[in-house]
Amino acid sequence: QVQLQESGPGLVKPSQTLSLTCTVSGGSISSGGYYWSWVRQPPGKGLEWLGYIHHIGSTYYSPSLKSRVALSVDTSSNHFSLTLYSVTAADTAVYYCTRGRTTPPYYYYYMDVWGKGTSVTVSS
Amino acid sequence: DIQMAQSPSTLSASVGDRVTITCRASQYIDRWLAWYQQKPGKAPTLLIYDAHTVESGVPSRFSGSGSGTGFTLTISSLQPDDFATYYCQHYNNFPWAFGQGTKVEV
Numbered sequence: 001q002v003q004l005q006e007s008g009p010g011l012v013k014p015s016q017t018l019s020l021t022c023t024v025s026g027g028s029i030s031s032g033g034y035y036w037s038w039v040r041q042p043p044g045k046g047l048e049w050l051g052y053i054h055h056i057g058s059t060y061y062s063p064s065l066k067s068r069v070a071l072s073v074d075t076s077s078n079h080f081s082l083t084l085y086s087v088t089a090a091d092t093a094v095y096y097c098t099r100g101r102t103t104p105p106y107y108y109y110y111m112d113v114w115g116k117g118t119s120v121t122v123s124s
Numbered sequence: 125d126i127q128m129a130q131s132p133s134t135l136s137a138s139v140g141d142r143v144t145i146t147c148r149a150s151q152y153i154d155r156w157l158a159w160y161q162q163k164p165g166k167a168p169t170l171l172i173y174d175a176h177t178v179e180s181g182v183p184s185r186f187s188g189s190g191s192g193t194g195f196t197l198t199i200s201s202l203q204p205d206d207f208a209t210y211y212c213q214h215y216n217n218f219p220w221a222f223g224q225g226t227k228v229e230v
Contacts, residue, residue, distance in 0.1 A: 037220075046211065046222060046223075046224050046225045047160075047162075047168065047211055047213075047222040047225075048222070049213075049219060049220040049221065049222065052218075060218045060219070062219045063125065063219060096167055096168075100215075103173070103174055103177070108156045108174075108215050108216065109215055110156075110158040110170065110173040110174070110213075110215050111158070111160075111170065111213075112170050112173070112179065114167040114168055114169070115167065116166075116167055117167050
């Protein structure tokens, strides 16, 4: 059974860069046609999808963050990562990594596995 | 971009009630819609995908219906474990988007 675990700093200063990693266990990040995504949730608010990456490297970023976000994948270490540049207090949130699965023969992906989330605070 | 709107934002109910949550997409999304349940301090969990398919392990009291732009999540008989916040999310195209959530409370 695949499990996801987020890791990274709990506190980041404004204008700095946030880097988070999601480690995949119980399966290979390269197996199957899965999409690997990040979702965040500011305190007391709803869910925001940030973007996805496929193990071959294809990506899509939310337009709201496109200029500040980058996703990468390391198949040898079985993890994928989120980098968010020039953070502000508005980036304070719980960040979740997810796996996107599809129902063959279609190519529409829903998020079936979620990490427990990691809390990030942006503050000086 | 496609926007998702849920109603109501908050729903007061009792154990045993039949509960219905509505989700509307700003554009046609066929059946490419998922429902998630989130409890306080926990990650969301997948309940329904492809608008009406119940995820493995999810109790049969949960069901989903709809297609195109209008969708519903129904809990046939509310149980104590069901008090939570529910989100719809489309995956018809990028960017994926969530509804604002519906909190089911006592």
